[in-house]
Amino acid sequence: MSTLEISHLSKSFGALKVTDDVSLTVPSGELHAIIGPNGAGKTTLISQLSGQLRSDAGRIAMDGRDITGTTMPERVHLGLARSFQITQTLPGFTVLENVALAVQARHGSSFRFWARVASEAALNDAAMAALKEAGLDHRAEARASALSHGEHRRLELACALATEPRILLLDEPLAGVGGEDADAFVAALRAMKGRFTMMLIEHDMDAVFRLADRVSVLVYGRIIATGTPDEVRSDPAVRTAYLGEEEENAA
Amino acid sequence: MTDMTASAPAGRAPALAGRVKAAAILFVLFALFPPVVMLADDPFLVLIGTRILAYAIAALALDLILGYGAMVSFGHAAYLGFGTYAVAILSSYGINDIVLQMLGAVVISAVFALVTGAISLRTRGVYFIMITLAFGQMAFFFFISLSAYGGDDGYGLSQRSTLFGTQVLENDFVLFYATLAVLIGLFAICHRIVGSRFGRVLTGIRENPTRMEAIGYAPFRYQLTAFVISGCMTSLAGVLLANQAEFVSPAFMSWHRSGELIVMVVLGGIGTLAGAIGGAVAALLLEEVLGMMTEHWRLWFGLFLVLMVLFSPRGITGLVEKIGKGRS
Numbered sequence: 001m002s003t004l005e006i007s008h009l010s011k012s013f014g015a016l017k018v019t020d021d022v023s024l025t026v027p028s029g030e031l032h033a034i035i036g037p038n039g040a041g042k043t044t045l046i047s048q049l050s051g052q053l054r055s056d057a058g059r060i061a062m063d064g065r066d067i068t069g070t071t072m073p074e075r076v077h078l079g080l081a082r083s084f085q086i087t088q089t090l091p092g093f094t095v096l097e098n099v100a101l102a103v104q105a106r107h108g109s110s111f112r113f114w115a116r117v118a119s120e121a122a123l124n125d126a127a128m129a130a131l132k133e134a135g136l137d138h139r140a141e142a143r144a145s146a147l148s149h150g151e152h153r154r155l156e157l158a159c160a161l162a163t164e165p166r167i168l169l170l171d172e173p174l175a176g177v178g179g180e181d182a183d184a185f186v187a188a189l190r191a192m193k194g195r196f197t198m199m200l201i202e203h204d205m206d207a208v209f210r211l212a213d214r215v216s217v218l219v220y221g222r223i224i225a226t227g228t229p230d231e232v233r234s235d236p237a238v239r240t241a242y243l244g245e246e247e248e249n250a251a
Numbered sequence: 252m253t254d255m256t257a258s259a260p261a262g263r264a265p266a267l268a269g270r271v272k273a274a275a276i277l278f279v280l281f282a283l284f285p286p287v288v289m290l291a292d293d294p295f296l297v298l299i300g301t302r303i304l305a306y307a308i309a310a311l312a313l314d315l316i317l318g319y320g321a322m323v324s325f326g327h328a329a330y331l332g333f334g335t336y337a338v339a340i341l342s343s344y345g346i347n348d349i350v351l352q353m354l355g356a357v358v359i360s361a362v363f364a365l366v367t368g369a370i371s372l373r374t375r376g377v378y379f380i381m382i383t384l385a386f387g388q389m390a391f392f393f394f395i396s397l398s399a400y401g402g403d404d405g406y407g408l409s410q411r412s413t414l415f416g417t418q419v420l421e422n423d424f425v426l427f428y429a430t431l432a433v434l435i436g437l438f439a440i441c442h443r444i445v446g447s448r449f450g451r452v453l454t455g456i457r458e459n460p461t462r463m464e465a466i467g468y469a470p471f472r473y474q475l476t477a478f479v480i481s482g483c484m485t486s487l488a489g490v491l492l493a494n495q496a497e498f499v500s501p502a503f504m505s506w507h508r509s510g511e512l513i514v515m516v517v518l519g520g521i522g523t524l525a526g527a528i529g530g531a532v533a534a535l536l537l538e539e540v541l542g543m544m545t546e547h548w549r550l551w552f553g554l555f556l557v558l559m560v561l562f563s564p565r566g567i568t569g570l571v572e573k574i575g576k577g578r579s
Binding site for chain 1 (some may be wrong): 443444446447448449450451452454455458459461462463464465466467468469473476
């Protein structure tokens with residue numbers, strides 16, 4: 001588990017400020033949710049934190065160590081992993097192979113040219129463990145391209161888990177998952193609480209308020225409020241900017 | 252790049268075993284070729300066979316990066332050239348041993364692949380194709396201007412390479428089997444690489460580079476390594492080709508040749524290894540047979556290629572698999 005410190009982080013696409021001077025500290029072990037209306041810059045923020053996007057200004061630190069200049073693969077090796085809102089899989093690989101490859105990145109050299117990787121029990125066992133945790137072990141031998149949407153979400157989670165993160169960034173893990181499936185997913189996430197620091201982007205308010213230790217509200221690239229779910233729910237600025245809007249939509 | 256190879260499967264276990272079987276059948280047929288030719292009393296055919304095997308090596312090497320790494324190198328004939336000129340240049344200094352010549356070819360190819368690959372891999376898709384083509388042409392024109400070795404006209408070899416101090420390779424049959432041995436050895440190596448940790452990372456990068464970065468892999472170093480391995484293997488085909496032709500010239504490394512290597516891989520079925528070997532055989536046999544029938548054989552060859560790509564995008568491998576499925 002690690003502490004994630006974000007200070008004065010910015011990112012613009014042309015004239016559009018997508019991330020506007022964001023500062024936030026997520027203490028070790030916390031599950032921190034980021035909510036906000038569509039286009040608030042949530043995914044951009046995750047991409048900056050994971051190293052997929054370079055930031056224009058600001059600093060990102062893990063346990064006090066500056067990681068702003070590192071690449072995405074380097075951050076994974078430091079223990080910062082992410083999942084994607086739009087599922088990124090290796091479609092021609094089996095589910096097990098997808099996850100075993102994530103395990104392999106953290107265990108031993110990948111410059112081994114001779115031994116058959118498919119028969120490395122250590123990789124397969126660790127991959128199966130991650131799959132079990134994500135609730136997808138029964139599909140281990142299926143091709144990733146043959147998975148349903150909900151199963152894709154689980155594979156996305158299993159891959160992130162297999163990198164043995166100390167900080168896990170989850171970009172809408174529940175997107176498009178409904179009903180019992182969503183409940184099981186929330187239960188799985190709850191079971192992981194305390195094992196690593198988590199930052200969660202999610203549209204499902206129910207899930208957010210059930211899971212999160214603290215919540216930040218992002219609107220037009222700025223954090224307008226941070227606090228416990230109860231504090232955020234009762235914050236007047238949040239109600240007008242975001243929750244009110246949701247309630248209106250619901251009505 | 253990804254588009255071109257998206258249809259190639261990642262290699263499930265049964266298909267993989269099938270491909271080893273297919274390669275084994277090809278190797279047995281190759282091994283039976285010289286005795287059959289002896290009966291036909293046409294020794295020249297053995298030389299044609301050696302040429303086909305040498306190109307099969309080059310196609311196999313190209314498939315390793317094209318099929319498994321989605322790197323469409325349009326400059327791979329350069330490595331054929333390095334192999335042929337390694338024979339010519341080293342033999343002019345009295346170094347005739349084929350092992351040393353192969354070593355020389357591999358070293359120069361490794362350096363060239365490392366430098367040009369590092370630059371080419373900064374680009375993707377059609378830009379990668381263009382930049383590898385440009386580097387290939389640079390190598391081509393370098394040897395054109397190498398007047399000590401005949402420049403444009405090429406350079407005849409006074410003798411074939413020696414093997415452990417003997418002149419056994421002067422015998423066409425021995426050269427054929429030596430080439431076959433190299434092909435089988437390299438196929439085994441490629442097969443192991445594809446199924447190894449490294450191979451899985453390489454294939455993963457082909458499937459989805461973003462996913463690979465998100466689980467901790469920097470694609471560049473793996474792609475570059477594969478590019479260098481492929482270049483070095485291709486140069487071995489060049490060493491054997493020089494011995495087959497007893498002549499070297501820049502024609503071995505023209506961009507047409509690079510294109511022909513891609514055609515062989517596509518014809519055989521990309522990302523299958525055994526397919527590349529079959530593709531080389533099919534392409535060169537077609538060239539020989541159509542060439543005997545008509546002067547305009549390229550036209551017919553082109554038509555054949557169009558039909559093949561339209562009706563069996565996965566090449567000969569796809570056809571064979573379809574037939575196999577139909578039977579069972």
